[in-house]
Amino acid sequence: xxxxSASGTDFSDSAPAGSAGDGQALPAGIGPWALAWRRLRxxxxxxxxxxxxxLIVVLCLLAPVYSHDVAHIGPAAExxxxxxxxxxxxxxxxxxTDIPIGPTWxxxxxLGADELGRDVAVRLLYGGRNSLEIGAVATLITMIFGxxxxxxxxxxxxLADGAIRGVLDVIWAYPAVLLGVTLGTVLAxxxxxPLHGTNLMVPAVVIGFVYIPYVAKPIRGQTLGLREREFxxxxxxxxxxxxxxxxxxxxxxxxxxIIVFIPLILANAILLExxxxxxxxxxQPPNASWGTMIxxxxxxxxxxxxxxxxxxxxxxxxxxxxxxxGDGLVDALNPRAKVRISLTGSETDDH
Amino acid sequence: MARFVVRRLLVMFALLxxxxxxxxGLFTLIPSANPAVLIAGRLATPQEIxxxxxxxxxxxxxxxxxxxxxxxxxxxxxxxxxxxxNVDSEIKAGxxxxxxxxxxxxxxxxxxxxxxxxxxxxxxxxxxxxxxxVLALTGVSMPVFFLGAVxxxxxxxxxxxxxxxxxxxxxxxPLQWLKHLILPWFALSVLxxxxxxxxxxxxxxDSVNEDYVRTAHAKGLSERQVLVRHILRNSxxxxxSLFGLDLAQVIGGGAIITESVFNLHxxxxxxxxxxxxLDIITLMAIVMLTAAAVVILxxxxxxxxxxxDPRIRLMT
Numbered sequence: 001x002x003x004x005s006a007s008g009t010d011f012s013d014s015a016p017a018g019s020a021g022d023g024q025a026l027p028a029g030i031g032p033w034a035l036a037w038r039r040l041r042x043x044x045x046x047x048x049x050x051x052x053x054x055l056i057v058v059l060c061l062l063a064p065v066y067s068h069d070v071a072h073i074g075p076a077a078e079x080x081x082x083x084x085x086x087x088x089x090x091x092x093x094x095x096x097t098d099i100p101i102g103p104t105w106x107x108x109x110x111l112g113a114d115e116l117g118r119d120v121a122v123r124l125l126y127g128g129r130n131s132l133e134i135g136a137v138a139t140l141i142t143m144i145f146g147x148x149x150x151x152x153x154x155x156x157x158x159l160a161d162g163a164i165r166g167v168l169d170v171i172w173a174y175p176a177v178l179l180g181v182t183l184g185t186v187l188a189x190x191x192x193x194p195l196h197g198t199n200l201m202v203p204a205v206v207i208g209f210v211y212i213p214y215v216a217k218p219i220r221g222q223t224l225g226l227r228e229r230e231f232x233x234x235x236x237x238x239x240x241x242x243x244x245x246x247x248x249x250x251x252x253x254x255x256x257x258i259i260v261f262i263p264l265i266l267a268n269a270i271l272l273e274x275x276x277x278x279x280x281x282x283x284q285p286p287n288a289s290w291g292t293m294i295x296x297x298x299x300x301x302x303x304x305x306x307x308x309x310x311x312x313x314x315x316x317x318x319x320x321x322x323x324x325x326g327d328g329l330v331d332a333l334n335p336r337a338k339v340r341i342s343l344t345g346s347e348t349d350d351h
Numbered sequence: 352m353a354r355f356v357v358r359r360l361l362v363m364f365a366l367l368x369x370x371x372x373x374x375x376g377l378f379t380l381i382p383s384a385n386p387a388v389l390i391a392g393r394l395a396t397p398q399e400i401x402x403x404x405x406x407x408x409x410x411x412x413x414x415x416x417x418x419x420x421x422x423x424x425x426x427x428x429x430x431x432x433x434x435x436x437n438v439d440s441e442i443k444a445g446x447x448x449x450x451x452x453x454x455x456x457x458x459x460x461x462x463x464x465x466x467x468x469x470x471x472x473x474x475x476x477x478x479x480x481x482x483x484x485v486l487a488l489t490g491v492s493m494p495v496f497f498l499g500a501v502x503x504x505x506x507x508x509x510x511x512x513x514x515x516x517x518x519x520x521x522x523x524x525p526l527q528w529l530k531h532l533i534l535p536w537f538a539l540s541v542l543x544x545x546x547x548x549x550x551x552x553x554x555x556x557d558s559v560n561e562d563y564v565r566t567a568h569a570k571g572l573s574e575r576q577v578l579v580r581h582i583l584r585n586s587x588x589x590x591x592s593l594f595g596l597d598l599a600q601v602i603g604g605g606a607i608i609t610e611s612v613f614n615l616h617x618x619x620x621x622x623x624x625x626x627x628x629l630d631i632i633t634l635m636a637i638v639m640l641t642a643a644a645v646v647i648l649x650x651x652x653x654x655x656x657x658x659x660d661p662r663i664r665l666m667t
Contacts, residue, residue: 045481170369175605175641178622182634185626186377271494275608278496279623291494298500302508312497320492327488 012259036256039332046328053321055312060132063125070107071119075126076286079117079224081268084108094115099303103310111310115300123293128314130289134204142265146215147251147258153216154223155246156322165220168213177279180210184281191266203276207269217262222257224249256333263326267319274315290315356653363649367642374638375417378631389629390432411654424636438636442618445604448518451528452535452610453601460540460547461594467544468551468590469583475556481646483548490545499612506534516614527534535613539606543597547590554586561585586655595652596645603641607646 030038040046059066066072082093086104093113094100100113101193103120109272110118153164171179182207188198224233227250235245276282277291285292362405378386387403395403404410408419423429427439471483507515513534519527558564559582567581604610604618611620618637625633 166369169366170373173370173642173645175600175603177603177607178638178641179608181623181626182374185629189629204538251473267492271492274494275496278494278608279611280627294494294497294500298496301500301504305504308497308500308504312494312501315494315497316489316492320489322490323492324485327484 036332040328041101043328043331046325046331049321050325053318053325056128056318056321057132060125060128060227063122063129066125067119067122069246071110071122072108073119073122075122077118079113082117091315100307102304102306112304112306113295115304120293120307121290124290124310124314127230127293127311128286128318129289130200130283130287131270131273131291131315132318134207134273134283135201135266136159137201137204138207138211138273139266141205141264142211142215142269143210143262144260146212146261147219147254149212150216150219151223151246151254153249154220155227155242155250157224161220164216167195168216172213174229176210176272177275180206180276181279181281184276186229188281188284198287200283200287202284203273203282206276207272210272211265211268215258215265218257218261219254222254223250226253252344260326260330263322263329267322267326270315270319270322283325289331290318355657356650359653360646360650363646367639367646370642371635371638372417374635375420375631378524378629378634379413386432386631414579418634422627422637424632424639429632429636430636431630431633433630434633438633441621441633442636442640445616445618445621448615449518449602449604449606449610449619451518451521451532452464452539452606452617453598455532456539457594457598457601458605459536460543461590463540464544464547464551465583465587468548469555469578471548471552472555473550473578474613482550487545487548490541490571491549493541493607495538495542495544496612498541499609502538503600503612504535514613518615518617519616527610531613531615535609535615539601539609545591550593551586551590554589555582558582558585564637574643588659591659592652593657595648599639599644600646602644602648604637605641 047282057299068221071195073079074170080094083090084093084101084104085091086101086106091101092113093109094117098115100111100115101119104110104112109119109121111124113119114123149168153161184203187202198218232249235249238247246324273282273289274291274294277289278295283292293311294308294315297309297311300307354599368643376494387400387407390407391400391403404515408416411419420429424438427437429438429442430436431438453514467483467487471480474480474483503513503515507513514527514531517531519531521528562584564577564581565579572580600606602618604622606617607619607623609615609619611623617638621633622637624630
């Protein structure tokens with residue numbers, strides 16, 4: 001009657017299936033998490049893109065170092081009248097007709113300048129810090145509240161379930177962008193407690209809130225099933241408190257679902273931040289994110305398309321790497337999918 | 352069957368009434384969005400605000416104001432506090448563009464995602480499947496306004512194949528209508544194709560082991576017949592449910608970003624503008640339009656799903 005036996009039960013029927021999918025004998029007694037980790041490690045694409053995402057995170061965290069030691073210019077430093085040597089020629093950073101210089105591929109203005117003569121590469125890394133930070137905080141909010149609400153609704157059922165589900169359904173019925181923009185705008189001009197105006201945490205809280213039902217609903221469904229299981233019955237017989245049963249018996253069994261949701265929510269949170277910022281309801285100046293940079297860059301089309309392309313590609317790369325890693329995570333934690341694939345494969349081979 | 356649909360409709364309706372209440376409450380409770388202050392302007396004296404409160408009925412209990420606003424919108428007598436325009440005629444002006452966007456894009460993303468998802472499932476685990484997976488994931492990783500900007504720059508500005516945004520009425524010039532809509536259709540569809548095709552793929556792979564599929568094989572049906580008549584028919588159910596809600600939201604002005612990037616002047620752009628100027632009356636009308644679309648398409652989806660899966664009828 002321990003948590004390990006409880007989580008073991010849930011995986012026990014899937015573990016042999018997984019080993020069959022891997023097509024080789026596994027040492028006896030290997031745990032479900034070790035198995036999942038083994039499957040994930042074998043998925044080269046997923047690991048590569050997971051690595052790419054880590055690289056992006058590290059680069060963004062090193063923004064001050066890059067700014068100080070490589071580019072020698074701060075993220076807000078303007079330089080409208082300056083010049084730079086490119087391939088032996090001296091060029092204006094911002095031309096006389098207000099067109100900023102494109103990528104130089106050198107340490108100075110590596111990705112070019114914007115209309116105020118600021119270094120795009122430096123701003124890209126600083127902006128990435130904000131995008132990633134908002135995404136991370138939003139994901140944390142969604143995961144914590146989504147899990148708690150889903151767990152409580154599924155475990156207590158009845159009145160608590162009805163109340164929680166009602167609230168979740170109202171949030172759900174709203175288009176995500178519409179709800180995000182409404183909340184973001186209202187908070188940008190007004191305030192709730194410490195959340196106001198240009199605070200970076202405003203979009204983070206809004207986005208975290210918008211996605212809560214997407215996590216809470218599946219967690220609730222799974223909890224409804226788990227609470228009827230023998231090990232929960234046994235815990236109840238022992239007279240354990242509700243809190244203890246939820247936290248120590250049911251929650252560990254939800255772990256794989258929760259883990260699968262983290263990259264999914266993170267990817268969507270980063271995207272939604274960019275969208276809200278585009279609509280003026282996300283990151284507010286003087287702060288900047290990738291979303292801010294793309295939005296500002298759109299105003300400079302067609303003269304300086306690199307202002308859209310640089311942050312856009314960075315944003316897509318970050319989100320795509322999270323998504324591909326997340327996809328591998330699903331496969332690793334849910335080995336049934338793999339068995340099915342080999343089944344259909346043999347079927348299609350037949351004709 | 353009828354009882355099932357009616358009950359679903361009632362639940363949906365209650366939900367959507369709740370969303371209008373939340374919207375209204377949000378704007379009334381937050382001081383900065385208080386309509387009286389917004390109308391009076393920044394330098395208004397307390398007396399002036401008091402006068403506006405009486406004039407517009409803002410001093411009445413909030414539920415009285417809510418009911419009055421709802422009634423005005425439904426009878427076409429609601430006027431924006433900020434712009435003074437009749438909100439119903441503003442929405443009517445935006446609907447052709449939004450409907451053109453929604454129906455065209457909806458058709459494209461539904462057909463493409465069924466094709467892509469089925470192909471990926473049939474070729475599961477092979478190179479085609481892996482390529483389609485990467486494409487689908489790229490689709491869901493692409494912010495619409497970035498994709499829109501790239502499309503407009505290369506295909507519109509550089510190659511001059513398409514106009515740089517805007518909307519032309521179908522009735523005034525069908526060819527221009529099409530030319531203005533192709534890029535928005537594509538930009539909006541990409542995300543949905545990526546998402547739906549993944550859902551359909553796993554839904555197909557899940558149903559391969561179902562009893563009715565084994566029965567169909569045992570009856571001696573060909574692979575193609577089993578796939579189309581039995582596997583696909585059932586696997587489409589989650590897709591149809593998603594499609595109903597997503598299409599309803601686009602019709603209700605949910606494609607705010609797409610409409611803004613391509614300057615379609617539809618309901619979505621109206622939603623953006625009304626939120627930016629904290630225009631509660633217009634926003635309420637748009638939320639009600641979304642609600643109506645969600646309820647109506649929800650009913651259609653229920654009927655289609657019941658047709659696709661006979662077991663659903665038994666569960667009422």
